[in-house]
Amino acid sequence: AQKVTQAQTEISVVEKEDVTLDCVYETRDTTYYLFWYKQPPSGELVFLIRRNSFDEQNEISGRYSWNFQKSTSSFNFTITASQVVDSAVYFCALSESQTGANNLFFGTGTRLTVIP
Amino acid sequence: ETGVTQTPRHLVMGMTNKKSLKCEQHLGHNAMYWYKQSAKKPLELMFVYSLEERVENNSVPSRFSPECPNSSHLFLHLHTLQPEDSALYLCASSYGTSGSHNEQFFGPGTRLTVL
Numbered sequence: 001a002q003k004v005t006q007a008q009t010e011i012s013v014v015e016k017e018d019v020t021l022d023c024v025y026e027t028r029d030t031t032y033y034l035f036w037y038k039q040p041p042s043g044e045l046v047f048l049i050r051r052n053s054f055d056e057q058n059e060i061s062g063r064y065s066w067n068f069q070k071s072t073s074s075f076n077f078t079i080t081a082s083q084v085v086d087s088a089v090y091f092c093a094l095s096e097s098q099t100g101a102n103n104l105f106f107g108t109g110t111r112l113t114v115i116p
Numbered sequence: 117e118t119g120v121t122q123t124p125r126h127l128v129m130g131m132t133n134k135k136s137l138k139c140e141q142h143l144g145h146n147a148m149y150w151y152k153q154s155a156k157k158p159l160e161l162m163f164v165y166s167l168e169e170r171v172e173n174n175s176v177p178s179r180f181s182p183e184c185p186n187s188s189h190l191f192l193h194l195h196t197l198q199p200e201d202s203a204l205y206l207c208a209s210s211y212g213t214s215g216s217h218n219e220q221f222f223g224p225g226t227r228l229t230v231l
Binding site: 002004033035037042043044045046047050052091095102103104105106107108109 | 120147149156157158159161164166171172204206208210217218219220221222223224225227
């Protein structure tokens with residue numbers, strides 16, 4: 001079974017719209033970490049955020065915000081007032097204590113296209 | 117140079133060729149990784165080196181051979197590859213102390229095509 005599920009394969013929005021990217025994870029560990037990465041057309045994955053399982057406080061960074069809900073095993077990512085430069089593939093990832101801190105389990109990614 | 121660099125950016129090789137991918141990190145990290153990214157599949161972790169020792173090898177075929185001569189450099193030696201090995205190969209680095217769960221920083225990748 002996949003540990004990280006990103007059900008949205010592709011999303012298109014018009015510039016300035018808000019968009020939420022979903023991430024659902026699966027783990028039996030009580031200590032785990034969740035990540036979001038952005039992969040622009042240039043290829044490299046850009047780190048966006050890391051949260052640990054004991055910190056359910058939502059986080060906001062500029063136009064980006066993250067909603068961590070342990071009750072639903074979700075770690076959703078919202079972009080407010082989207083811009084063309086936000087067009088990329090976004091990956092959610094999980095690392096667990098039981099499988100080692102170096103093992104990152106990635107979802108299949110969501111391709112976001114922001115239309116001008 | 118800053119961050120994580122990879123060379124070459126693109127590589128086309130025949131099934132009988134031998135080639136190497138190179139990764140260099142300028143972040144002072146002590147762990148390095150190789151990932152394979154194929155279309156419509158999650159990133160697959162191939163190898164992990166921590167303090168220049170291989171700590172992870174996720175059932176990768178022996179036609180892929182990693183080498184980590186020091187904490188800043190990582191190589192992936194390729195020989196007798198198959199067409200299904202065509203993919204984007206990503207290198208990453210992090211502070212990799214046990215239990216740290218630190219974020220990994222990625223290079224731009226090498227787009228490999230096997231004919």
